[in-house]
Each structure stands twice: as structure tokens, then as C-alpha cells.
Amino acid sequence: MTTLMTVLGIAVFAVGLLISIAWHELGHLSTAKLFGIRVPQYMVGFGPTVFSRKKGDTEYGVKAIPMGGYIRMIGMFPPGDDGRITARASSPFRSMIEDARSAAFEELQPGDEERLFYTRKPWKRVIVMFAGPFMNLVLAVLLFLGVLMGFGIRAQTTTVGSVSDCVISQSAASAGKTACGKGDPASPAKKAGLRAGDRITGFDGRPVTDWDTLQNDIRRTTGPATITVDRRGGDVTLNADLIRNQVAKSDGHGGYVDGQYVSAGFLGFTPAAGIVKQGFGDSVGQMGSMVHATVGSLVNLPERIPALWRSAFDGAPRQPDSPMGVVGAARVGGEVFSLDIPPEQRIATMLMLVAGFNLSLFLFNMLPLLPLDGGHIAGALWEAVKRNLARVFRRPDPGPFDVAKMMPVAYVVAGIFLSFTVLVLIADVVNPVKIT
Incomplete structure (x- = not known):
């Protein structure tokens, strides 16, 4: 299967x-x-023609290798300085120029003088x-x-995944400290009675609908605060006393900046992840981040070639953000459909792959x-x-x-x-x- x-x-x-x-x-x-430019051919793919049909003055078809496509327009390049369009040079560079010029005028027919691209x-x-x-x-x-507005994407939610037993700074946790010591105080969330599975619906009198808002509210607060949670279908109000702690710096898009920390309000719980539908504004922000990342990938492409070479010929590990071609993307598409996730999420992931x-x-x-x-x-x-x-x-x-x-x-x-x-x-x- x-x-x-x-x-x-x-x-x-x-x-x-x-x-x-x-x-x-x-x-x-x-x-x-x-x-009004004449287009003799519209082709999807390269190589031998699998199917074609002519309609009007354009041949429409599909070729065997789905690695690209093209249309041919008459007169892509202007004639040379002497008005000629035939190859006539012995220099290899001039031959390239004149061969391209000649190809641009293939299938030239009477009346095409007014239907040339360069005119x-x-x-x-x-x-x-x-x-x-x-x-x-x-x-x-x-x-x-x-995908973002209709299916949603995996993101942190306002549901409590786990509650910290004590206060541990983020830098200490990153260094490997996970267990509470004798002198570590109990976390504000633990003291307030917050439980895994609680869905936070309000913070200090303000309604909460998304993790980003809740995270910002928590980080801006030190001292007493009320927390409203949905617990098994009923509303419960908890009283917490937030403290300042060293926490990971937010990147502004729901993630964190590696190795950078800030001093901010601390409650002491980990949010559960889930599929969250995005609003239009959030979706536009997500797309902006994707464009920024893609532009960065194009700019940094040359410096990734050595690592790609080592992955291809020296058996070095392939990085997750390594450049990937059509074959690689198709393999990822195959893996997506074989994942043990709901069918709608397979479709959403595939659509995101095609969108990318x-x-x-x-x-x-x-x-x-x-x-x-x-x-x-x-x-x-x-x-x-x-x-x-x-x-x-x-x-x-x-x-x-x-x-x-x-x-x-x-x-x-x-x-x-x-x-x-x-x-x-x-x-x-x-x-x-x-x-x-």
C-alpha cells in the first residue's frame, strides 16, 4: 500500500x-x-511530441519529457545591422548570434512582417x-x-501541551537541564493549577484566540494575572503570579531565534501543536516569509554547491534546505502521500509543494x-x-x-x-x- x-x-x-x-x-x-504576434507553437515539455493539434496558426502539443515548456514567437530578434537574417559569419560567437537570429524567423510567412515580436x-x-x-x-x-485559509497549517495553539514543574531558564534548558533541582521554585503555571489539555480562552480579562497573541500577553506581564481556560467543556478561572525569566527570542512568525534569549514574563507551560486555519492577514504574512526565504535561497545558491557536490559524490548528509530539482520534488511528493496523516493534510502538503x-x-x-x-x-x-x-x-x-x-x-x-x-x-x- x-x-x-x-x-x-x-x-x-x-x-x-x-x-x-x-x-x-x-x-x-x-x-x-x-x-498580434504570431505564435507557431505552444508546447508543454521537451523531446519527442506525444500529442499535438493545430488550431488557427498555432500548433498545441505535449512532449515526452515534462521538464519545461515553450512557445515559439516569430521575430524574437531583429535582423542584423545589414538587414539580413541568415548566418554568414565564420566567428563562432557571430555564428551563435546569427543562428539565433535565423531561428527567430523560421516559418516566416507573407504578412508576418507586421506580426514580429521585436516590432x-x-x-x-x-x-x-x-x-x-x-x-x-x-x-x-x-x-x-x-491551503493556509482552507486547510490550515501545523502551528502552536492555545491548548496546554504540558506544564513545567519548576522555573528553568531557556539557556539552561538548551544546555541540557531538564530536571528540577532542590532550589528551583515551582512554575507559576503549576502553582495556578494549569493542566495539560486546558484550552486558554482569556488572559487577564482579554479574549485569546491564537498562540501569538497569548505569547505576547504572557511576555509583557509580570505579577498577578487571571487565566480563563476551557476545561472539559466548562470555563475555569485561574489566578497566576507571573515572574521574569530568560526565554527564547521570538522571530515574530511563531518560531524562535536559535541561541538568542530575552528577559520576559514567564508562566511555564508548553503549547500543544495542531492544524490551525490562518486568517487572510496571517496568510499574507506567511507568504511574505516564504518569499523572503525563497529569495534568500536563490541568493545563497552558489555557496550551497560545495555541500551539494559532497552529498552527490562523497556521501555527505543531504541538508533539509539543500537545492532540490524536479526529481527530488517528485520523490518528496511520493513520500507525502505515503505519510500516516489525514488525507486532507496529504493534499494540503502536496498543494504547498506545488505552490512552492x-x-x-x-x-x-x-x-x-x-x-x-x-x-x-x-x-x-x-x-x-x-x-x-x-x-x-x-x-x-x-x-x-x-x-x-x-x-x-x-x-x-x-x-x-x-x-x-x-x-x-x-x-x-x-x-x-x-x-x-
């Missing part, structure tokens, strides 16, 4: 991946057609290239909101490097700047920015990305990231 659920999880993730790719390319396709105004080209990543961002936001993939796809594609969408956006924006400056200073129109001249750089970038993809693939196969 576990094997069946694992295979099912991998299949579900693969479907989510294909939908994400198709959704991305639909953004490019719809805006290109909106601005559109820069702002229209920016929209066409931005529309693909933007679709991934929209899908990520919708999935995140759906879409968020990463958006941010990655926005890098201002060819052949990524961000590289084409940067080229169009630079053209707009040059043309506006020429207009201000009454100089001749410099014409379209020749993105084809950047193709040697694009090949280098593509080579680096391909090498990194192969490294991640090897690590995902021989030493995959495991769910903890």
Missing part, C-alpha cells in the same frame, strides 16, 4: 508540474496573441515576457491562500539573464530607456535593442544552469532530501 501511495504522490506532483508549466506558457501565449513596443514585449512568470506567481498565491515550485519558478525566471524571461524583459527596458533618451536629446531613434548579440552570454548561462541541474539530479537520485 505504501508503494502504491508513493507512486500516486509522484503522479500527482507530475500532473501539478505539467499544469504549472502549461499555465506559465499560457501567459506568454495569450499576451502574444493579444498584441512591438518595449512595454508590450515586457508584458509578453512577464506574463509567464506572473501566471506562476498567481497560481502560487492562490494555492498558498487556499511555482513561487521558485517566478523568482528564478525574473533573473535578468538570457535565456530567462527576465533577460528579455531587461533588453526591452534598456531599449525603452535608449529611445526615450534619444527623444529627449533629439537624436536619431537607435532602433530595437539587439538581444541576439547577447546569445554568447546566454549560452554560457544556459551551460551553467544545465550543469547545476545535472548535479542536483544526481544528488536527488543518490542522496535525496527526506521528509523530517
Whole structure:
């Protein structure tokens, strides 16, 4: 049964991946057609074509390898300075440029002169290239909101998980002290009669609905305070005398900063964890944290390569936050479906995985490097700047920015990305990231 659920999880993730790719390319396709650019092909995947059908002047299809997708637009690059579009150079770099230029005009038909990509105004080209990543961002936001507000996520609650017998500072507990000594005073929670299973509904006369609010109220309080709890369906009011103690510093998002402590009010209990539905504001905050973490991962990607190499070839442990490719994510998807958790939580975790993939796809594609969408956006924006400056200073129109001249750089970038993809693939196969 576990094997069946694992295979099912991998299949579900693969479907989510294909939908994400198709959704991305639909953004490019719809805006290109909106601005009158001819699109001969819309394909999901690479390699041999599994299925295709032509509708209008566009061939729609699915290819065998679900590792990406593309649309082909006529006239992605302008003709050369001499107006020609055929390869004619012996220099390898010039050949790269002219080969790319020639490929951009394949399937050119009579009447296409007014339907070329490069002839559109820069702002229209920016929209066409931005529309693909933007679709991934929209899908990520919708999935995140759906999971956070509809299913909920595992978080600390206002229910008491356990009560501390005595007062122990957080730094002492982190150093390994767990048992109470002779001179350790009883915790305020123990003295007040708080019990495991009590659900705190009020603190010092204020209603309590979430852990963050309760934690902040406790940390701001020293001295007498009333605590209202729901105990087996009935309300019970307890009187506690909070003290100051050394506690872990909060990161502001429900977690703690490792190794950092503050002096604050202390009650002395551990909250129980559970599935908690988030409000819209909390969900937006959670998504902001996810974006921040994903941007940080992209920025720190180069410094993680040595550890990834050791995991792939030297048998070093694979870190939980190690870069992960499509194969690794599919394996995680299979593990998710094989977990012994409620079905709705399997679905929620899978949706979060697909949402995270879409968020990463958006941010990655926005890098201002060819052949990524961000590289084409940067080229169009630079053209707009040059043309506006020429207009201000009454100089001749410099014409379209020749993105084809950047193709040697694009090949280098593509080579680096391909090498990194192969490294991640090897690590995902021989030493995959495991769910903890």
C-alpha cells in the first residue's frame, strides 16, 4: 500500500508540474496573441511530441519529457545591422548570434512582417515576457491562500501541551537541564493549577484566540494575572503570579531565534501543536516569509554547491534546505502521500509543494539573464530607456535593442544552469532530501 501511495504522490506532483508549466506558457501565449504576434507553437515539455493539434496558426502539443515548456514567437530578434537574417559569419560567437537570429524567423510567412515580436513596443514585449512568470506567481498565491485559509497549517495553539514543574531558564534548558533541582521554585503555571489539555480562552480579562497573541500577553506581564481556560467543556478561572525569566527570542512568525534569549514574563507551560486555519492577514504574512526565504535561497545558491557536490559524490548528509530539482520534488511528493496523516493534510502538503515550485519558478525566471524571461524583459527596458533618451536629446531613434548579440552570454548561462541541474539530479537520485 505504501508503494502504491508513493507512486500516486509522484503522479500527482507530475500532473501539478505539467499544469504549472502549461499555465506559465499560457501567459506568454495569450499576451502574444493579444498584441498580434504570431505564435507557431505552444508546447508543454521537451523531446519527442506525444500529442499535438493545430488550431488557427498555432500548433498545441505535449512532449515526452515534462521538464519545461515553450512557445515559439516569430521575430524574437531583429535582423542584423545589414538587414539580413541568415548566418554568414565564420566567428563562432557571430555564428551563435546569427543562428539565433535565423531561428527567430523560421516559418516566416507573407504578412508576418507586421506580426514580429521585436516590432512591438518595449512595454508590450515586457508584458509578453512577464506574463509567464506572473501566471506562476498567481497560481502560487492562490494555492498558498487556499491551503493556509482552507486547510490550515501545523502551528502552536492555545491548548496546554504540558506544564513545567519548576522555573528553568531557556539557556539552561538548551544546555541540557531538564530536571528540577532542590532550589528551583515551582512554575507559576503549576502553582495556578494549569493542566495539560486546558484550552486558554482569556488572559487577564482579554479574549485569546491564537498562540501569538497569548505569547505576547504572557511576555509583557509580570505579577498577578487571571487565566480563563476551557476545561472539559466548562470555563475555569485561574489566578497566576507571573515572574521574569530568560526565554527564547521570538522571530515574530511563531518560531524562535536559535541561541538568542530575552528577559520576559514567564508562566511555564508548553503549547500543544495542531492544524490551525490562518486568517487572510496571517496568510499574507506567511507568504511574505516564504518569499523572503525563497529569495534568500536563490541568493545563497552558489555557496550551497560545495555541500551539494559532497552529498552527490562523497556521501555527505543531504541538508533539509539543500537545492532540490524536479526529481527530488517528485520523490518528496511520493513520500507525502505515503505519510500516516489525514488525507486532507496529504493534499494540503502536496498543494504547498506545488505552490512552492511555482513561487521558485517566478523568482528564478525574473533573473535578468538570457535565456530567462527576465533577460528579455531587461533588453526591452534598456531599449525603452535608449529611445526615450534619444527623444529627449533629439537624436536619431537607435532602433530595437539587439538581444541576439547577447546569445554568447546566454549560452554560457544556459551551460551553467544545465550543469547545476545535472548535479542536483544526481544528488536527488543518490542522496535525496527526506521528509523530517
